[in-house]
Amino acid sequence: MPPNDQGPISVGIDIGSTATKAVVLADRVLGQAVTPTGWDPKKAGLQVLDEALEAAGVAQDRVGAIIGTGYGRISLPIFTRRVTEITCHALGAHFLHPATRTVIDIGGQDCKVIALDEQGAVSDFIMNDKCAAGTGRFLQVMAASLDVSLEELGALAATAEPVPLSSMCTVFAESEVIGLLARGVEKAGIAAGIIDTIARRLHCLAGKVPLRDSVIFTGGIAQNCDICEKIAASLSTELHVPACPQFVGALGAALIGHEITTSFSPE
Amino acid sequence: MIKTETFAEISTLRERNPLVLKEARENGLRVVGTYCLYSPVELVVAAGAVAVSLCGTSQTPIPAAEKILPRNLCPLIKSSYGFAVTDTCPYFHFADLILAETTCDGKKKMYELLSAMKPLHVMQLPQTQDDTALTYWTGEMLRLKRRLEEMFGVEITEEKLREAIRLMNDERRSLQALQDVCRHVPAPISGLDMLTVLHNRGFSCDKREVIELVDRLTAELQDMATAGRSPYTPATPRILLSGVPIGIGSDKVVRIIEDCGASVVCFESCTAYKKVDPVASDGDPLAALAERYLRVPCSCMSPNQGRMELVEKLVRDFRADGVVDLTWQACHTYNIESASLKNHVRNTSKVPFLQIETDYSASDTEQLKVRIEAFIEMICRKKIA
Numbered sequence: 001m002p003p004n005d006q007g008p009i010s011v012g013i014d015i016g017s018t019a020t021k022a023v024v025l026a027d028r029v030l031g032q033a034v035t036p037t038g039w040d041p042k043k044a045g046l047q048v049l050d051e052a053l054e055a056a057g058v059a060q061d062r063v064g065a066i067i068g069t070g071y072g073r074i075s076l077p078i079f080t081r082r083v084t085e086i087t088c089h090a091l092g093a094h095f096l097h098p099a100t101r102t103v104i105d106i107g108g109q110d111c112k113v114i115a116l117d118e119q120g121a122v123s124d125f126i127m128n129d130k131c132a133a134g135t136g137r138f139l140q141v142m143a144a145s146l147d148v149s150l151e152e153l154g155a156l157a158a159t160a161e162p163v164p165l166s167s168m169c170t171v172f173a174e175s176e177v178i179g180l181l182a183r184g185v186e187k188a189g190i191a192a193g194i195i196d197t198i199a200r201r202l203h204c205l206a207g208k209v210p211l212r213d214s215v216i217f218t219g220g221i222a223q224n225c226d227i228c229e230k231i232a233a234s235l236s237t238e239l240h241v242p243a244c245p246q247f248v249g250a251l252g253a254a255l256i257g258h259e260i261t262t263s264f265s266p267e
Numbered sequence: 268m269i270k271t272e273t274f275a276e277i278s279t280l281r282e283r284n285p286l287v288l289k290e291a292r293e294n295g296l297r298v299v300g301t302y303c304l305y306s307p308v309e310l311v312v313a314a315g316a317v318a319v320s321l322c323g324t325s326q327t328p329i330p331a332a333e334k335i336l337p338r339n340l341c342p343l344i345k346s347s348y349g350f351a352v353t354d355t356c357p358y359f360h361f362a363d364l365i366l367a368e369t370t371c372d373g374k375k376k377m378y379e380l381l382s383a384m385k386p387l388h389v390m391q392l393p394q395t396q397d398d399t400a401l402t403y404w405t406g407e408m409l410r411l412k413r414r415l416e417e418m419f420g421v422e423i424t425e426e427k428l429r430e431a432i433r434l435m436n437d438e439r440r441s442l443q444a445l446q447d448v449c450r451h452v453p454a455p456i457s458g459l460d461m462l463t464v465l466h467n468r469g470f471s472c473d474k475r476e477v478i479e480l481v482d483r484l485t486a487e488l489q490d491m492a493t494a495g496r497s498p499y500t501p502a503t504p505r506i507l508l509s510g511v512p513i514g515i516g517s518d519k520v521v522r523i524i525e526d527c528g529a530s531v532v533c534f535e536s537c538t539a540y541k542k543v544d545p546v547a548s549d550g551d552p553l554a555a556l557a558e559r560y561l562r563v564p565c566s567c568m569s570p571n572q573g574r575m576e577l578v579e580k581l582v583r584d585f586r587a588d589g590v591v592d593l594t595w596q597a598c599h600t601y602n603i604e605s606a607s608l609k610n611h612v613r614n615t616s617k618v619p620f621l622q623i624e625t626d627y628s629a630s631d632t633e634q635l636k637v638r639i640e641a642f643i644e645m646i647c648r649k650k651i652a
Contacts, residue, residue: 071633086641087648110634121652122645127638129624129631208606 008064009056010257013049014085014250015041015072018108018136019220021247022048024056024063025254031056032247037108041072049078065257069249071109080260086114086125088252093216094120095255096242101212104202104239105249106221108136111202113209126209133168134201136221141170142194145177146187153191154226160188162196173197195227199234206235216240218248269460269491269498273484278463280477281470281515285357288319288472292361296472297419300362300385302347303370304512304537304563305392307408307556309546311366312431312474313423314415320469321365322356323347324514326627336377341598342627343512344373351381358470359385364418366411368392370567371600388414394569396561405557412553428552434474436545441481442468443543448485449532450585451492453499458508458521458531465538466514499530504646507587509535509578509608511595517627520593520635527640533585535578536593537565566600574604575611582616588646589619591639596626619645 007027014021015037022045024031033051037044045068053060068079069088085105093100094116103114111134115124132138143153163185167173173194180190198221215237222228222245232239242248292298297316301308302323311318328349329342335352336345350356359365365387369375378389390407393400412423445464448455464484471477491497506529508521513536521531534540541563547555564573582590590612594601605622612620621642625631 071637084637084641084644086637087644110637119652121648122641124619125638125641125645127634129634 008258008261009058009062010254010261011049011052011063011066012088012250012253012255012257013045013066013068013070013073013076013079014088014247014253015045015068015070015075016085016107016220016249017071017110019246020044020048020070020072021250022052023247023250023254024052024058025251025258029251030058032244032250034246037072041075045072045076046078064261067253067257067260069253081256083253083256085249086112086127087122088249088256089218090114090116090120090122090252091255092248092250092252093218093242095251096248097214097216097240099214100216100240102209102215103248104206104211104215104217106134106136106198106217106219108220111135111198111205111219113202113205113211115209115212124209126205128201128205132170134198134205136219138170138173138198139194139221139227141174142177145174146181146191146194148187148191150221151224153194154224154230156188156191157195157230158192158226160186160192162192163189165190165193165197168197168201192230195230196234198227199231202231202235211235211237213238214240216242216248218242218245220246222246269456269488271484271487273480273487274460274464277477277480277484278467280467284319284470284472285361288317288357288361291317291472297364298358298362298472299364299366299415300358301366302374303368304542304565305368305370305390305560306366307411307560309428309431309435309552309556310408310411310415310423312434313427314419314421315427316363316415316419317472318366319358319362319472321347321358321362322350324466324512324518324627325350325516326629327516328353328355329627335380339597340373341511341595342517343595343598344377346517346627348377348380351384364388364415366390370565371598373597386418392567393561394567396568396573401557401561404561405554408553408557408560425552428556429548432546432548432552432555436548438474438478439543439545441478441485443540445481445485445488446533446540446543448488448492451497452501452505452586453497453503454505454530454532455488455491455497457498457525458506458534459518459525461531462513462518462521462534462539463515465534469538502650504529504588504643504650505532505586506530507533507535507578507581507585507590508593509574509581509590510593510605511598511601512537513593514538519627519629519632520591520623520625520639523632523635523639524591524643527636527643529589529643529646532587533581535574535581537563540577540581541565566598566604571604575608578608578612579615582612582618587616587618588650589621589642590616591642592620592622594622594624596624619649
């Protein structure tokens, strides 16, 4: 059991399109949990709350605030407050790495570039529109068309020079990949081309919100080291990947919980 | 929604007026339909006809329009054409003449199709604002004057034109005074209610009636502001909405901004603040009209420094905490100009800026909510810090 003098406890729950994440935060992270969101974001949210509290060894009545973020934040009535994933990712990244000036986040159905000022406040951001180009969903569909897992896709890509793909659109790129396979092009080169496409999409977004150092890479895709390296090389920038990139949004949400319940400041 | 009799009267104008229009037309009144702020309504009024706004702000007729028009065209053009082709805009139906301008490529080619349905007069609008353009545009004013005179068998005298300019300038005065009540912190009326008034007043056949109504509403709102009555608090984030034309039916972004807890205090768009610039009342009236209408700071002009200056002034006058620049998908001029406007706002007003690119449909509502909510969180955290 954690000691009782650790101050207030907050939980941040990030219900994304693909994965639902929870972080239990006191003066440090006490526990966390993740589960696929599936078709029931409410159930996923409650499940990660229970699991994260259990991992932290904290009873729910000790929690001062539960903050919801991610697209599913509207689905749960238990939230003290709901905050967008933009604000949460910025807060989480700033907490982990105060020198952060840019956050690149690739989630299941969106990708975003967030600019932070010296205080860690959001100064600008850009998101993809409702199209799946440049998102985790794009990588999933592409991996499936190569009949490999996401992990294998990254490893495969690391071994070859990219075969250029002209389409960023998920549907068109899939046809393009099928065409390349039919012509006997090596899988590895196509895999590298697929990762390159994500980087090009980020390049477009970053044209509107320039990448200032330090650049932090968050979201589920950032767990894949091979993909991170490829993207960093394509963007010609150094990417800092935190230890648990998928939890940065939930961490930011928990930090808002602290702001509400105390005068705790992440500085 | 504010509940005053005047507001109710104005907000039902669009539903009530087709009947008035039908009757007036049976009694010999001539009707000219307009789509755009570049239409010199003064000439229509001086010809003894009535100018009404035509429908083009609803998603409903867009599928019908897409049978002929390309899908990747701006929703305003598709909606306008869809209303016409399905005969669901009573104002289009009752119009004797449609007045149009070559503001952008999409519109001018769409007007070619419209000309098969109705008598149409297209003014060739220059796309820059220098003296050569002004000379040409003055010629276009003269060409319209002759067309109206010929079509309606009237003479547009200088005196009639001056009278029309006085009337329309009075309308501009009244519309500016109405919008200026939102300079109060907090604004006494929501952005959506303001848009309802600005949109529906355009469907009135009687300019004097609508000026009187708007003036009455302004007085009521001023009283509310003085008494401190408002749907908002002084801490509510204040948003300037700039960009493309919007109206009721294409109000999605206004609704989302206000649902997310902010207040739209000013609209830069052409049915709102772009409209209030008066026509000079001295000198040659036709030249004065040409000068005023060419000055409209629409993104179809190149360059369009006037819009940068207008937005900068409005941010200051309305104490806006942020600018949301709304651009319709496939509206190239507003979409491209957004980059210049963002730079200008960053360098002069120094308030956060968000571009939203969307259409009339509800399909991206959730995605827009995230952006807009995050933008408002950004403003609120900045205000507290």
